[in-house]
Amino acid sequence: MPQLSAAQYGKDNIRVYKVHRDEKAGTQDVVEMTVCVLLQGEIETSYTEADNHNVVATDTMKQTTYIIAKQHPVNPPELFASILADHFTATYPHIHIASVKVKQHRWTRMTVDGQPHPHSFMRDGSETRNVEAVSSKADGLYVRSAIAGLLVLKSTGSAFHGFYRNEYTSLAEVQDRILSTEVDCGWKWNTFKTLKDVESTVPKFDEAWKNARQITLELFAKEESPSVQNTMYKMCEEILKLVPEVKAVDYSLPNKHYFEIGEQHRTRLRSLDCADILVDLSWHKGLKNTGKDAEVYAPQSDPNGLIQCTVSR
Numbered sequence: 001m002p003q004l005s006a007a008q009y010g011k012d013n014i015r016v017y018k019v020h021r022d023e024k025a026g027t028q029d030v031v032e033m034t035v036c037v038l039l040q041g042e043i044e045t046s047y048t049e050a051d052n053h054n055v056v057a058t059d060t061m062k063q064t065t066y067i068i069a070k071q072h073p074v075n076p077p078e079l080f081a082s083i084l085a086d087h088f089t090a091t092y093p094h095i096h097i098a099s100v101k102v103k104q105h106r107w108t109r110m111t112v113d114g115q116p117h118p119h120s121f122m123r124d125g126s127e128t129r130n131v132e133a134v135s136s137k138a139d140g141l142y143v144r145s146a147i148a149g150l151l152v153l154k155s156t157g158s159a160f161h162g163f164y165r166n167e168y169t170s171l172a173e174v175q176d177r178i179l180s181t182e183v184d185c186g187w188k189w190n191t192f193k194t195l196k197d198v199e200s201t202v203p204k205f206d207e208a209w210k211n212a213r214q215i216t217l218e219l220f221a222k223e224e225s226p227s228v229q230n231t232m233y234k235m236c237e238e239i240l241k242l243v244p245e246v247k248a249v250d251y252s253l254p255n256k257h258y259f260e261i262g263e264q265h266r267t268r269l270r271s272l273d274c275a276d277i278l279v280d281l282s283w284h285k286g287l288k289n290t291g292k293d294a295e296v297y298a299p300q301s302d303p304n305g306l307i308q309c310t311v312s313r
């Protein structure tokens, strides 16, 4: 007899834009975000018996998102996501768990004629500030904040050697390589009992985001990295130190590679670190582009290393 063993449903990719007009100062602030709402609870018969009486329409979830955005602050995103998630579990007796994911996009104020412009912004990069809030009738509010899509590269100051070798290994030890990654860094807050507890933590959310971002960038830049693994572990340690309300920090870092192209160079490609492979141009009039003369590399999209960890207290 088949059984529905898990079910949730909701609205994804709800795009919301909110403007705040400061009439006195003559300036405006904008927030753009993409929201996903997913609900769980006593919804089984909608799947098994076509009984829709308990189905909160996904369109209702979208309309609710706009209404909550109108009536409440959308910043910090931790607060907005928690208010919205809490709304669903508080309003509907048969909804037991509501998950709200908010992805805030960057609109950075333009500087024009040396002054911050009152109402013009630019998208400076693919980085987003992400939050997931899960409101559970049984367990309270779980919140994870994150930085995603932050692209970074260092052209030296990274090595990778001393790794496991056997007959499947061709990678050479490397003392100096290019290191590039797209940062996905998350931090889980101690579970909040109620929405009030989230509200009283509001000043900490922006501060934690700033700290996590700064630690990530500074350690990435300053550290002589022996591996992605060790560098990300140090970042986790620093964030845990600076943000006592956080119980765990996680990173997911793809290793973006800089490869040589060209079938004739396959042997060379296999023998160097995958993240730092030179384009050998000696076939063209003896052009020197290897060793100390290396300047031109060939970035590759796949395959890539993927290094992940979670560090808890």
Ligand SMILES: O=c1[nH]c(=O)c2[nH]c(=O)[nH]c2[nH]1
Pocket: 160, 171, 226, 227, 228, 229, 255, 274, 275, 305, 307
């Ligand atoms: O920092 C790294 N960690 C690895 O596990 C790894 N594996 C690899 O091929 N290059 C790298 N670099």
